[in-house]
Amino acid sequence: GDMAVVLLGLTDGEAGTTFVYGVSRKGQKLWKYDLRGFNAAKPLLEQNHVYLGAIGRVAKLSKATGKVIWQHKGLFEDPTLKYQGSLPITRQGQKIKFDGNLSVDDKTGKIDKVFK
Numbered sequence: 001g002d003m004a005v006v007l008l009g010l011t012d013g014e015a016g017t018t019f020v021y022g023v024s025r026k027g028q029k030l031w032k033y034d035l036r037g038f039n040a041a042k043p044l045l046e047q048n049h050v051y052l053g054a055i056g057r058v059a060k061l062s063k064a065t066g067k068v069i070w071q072h073k074g075l076f077e078d079p080t081l082k083y084q085g086s087l088p089i090t091r092q093g094q095k096i097k098f099d100g101n102l103s104v105d106d107k108t109g110k111i112d113k114v115f116k
Contacts (some may be wrong), residue, residue, distance in 0.1 A: 011038040039085035040087025070109030
C-alpha cells in the first residue's frame with residue numbers, strides 16, 4: 001500500500017493508552033488517533049478502513065484521514081462483553097469480530113452481542 005498504520009501502546013500495567021498513526025511511505029505522519037485503551041488488538045486493515053480494539057474500546061477509522069466512522073467505549077465494564085482487546089480483529093461477512101462475545105455490524109456500527 002501507499003501508507004502504514006502504526007500503533008504505540010503506553011501502559012503501567014494498570015492503565016494506559018494506544019496512539020494510532022497513519023504514516024506515509026516517506027515516514028510522514030498523516031493522522032493520529034488516541035484509542036484511549038491499552039492491550040491493543042492486532043488491527044484489521046482493509047483498503048479504505050482500519051478497525052481497532054483495545055481494552056474496553058473499538059473503532060473504525062478512515063485509513064486515509066483517521067476520521068472516526070464508528071466507535072464504542074465502556075465495553076470492558078459491560079458484564080456481557082468484558083472486552084479486553086488483544087485478540088486479532090477479523091471480518092465475517094458484514095460483521096467485524098473483536099472476540100467471542102463482541103462483533104459490530106460494519107455498515108451500521110451497531111454492536112451485535114454474540115453469546116457462547
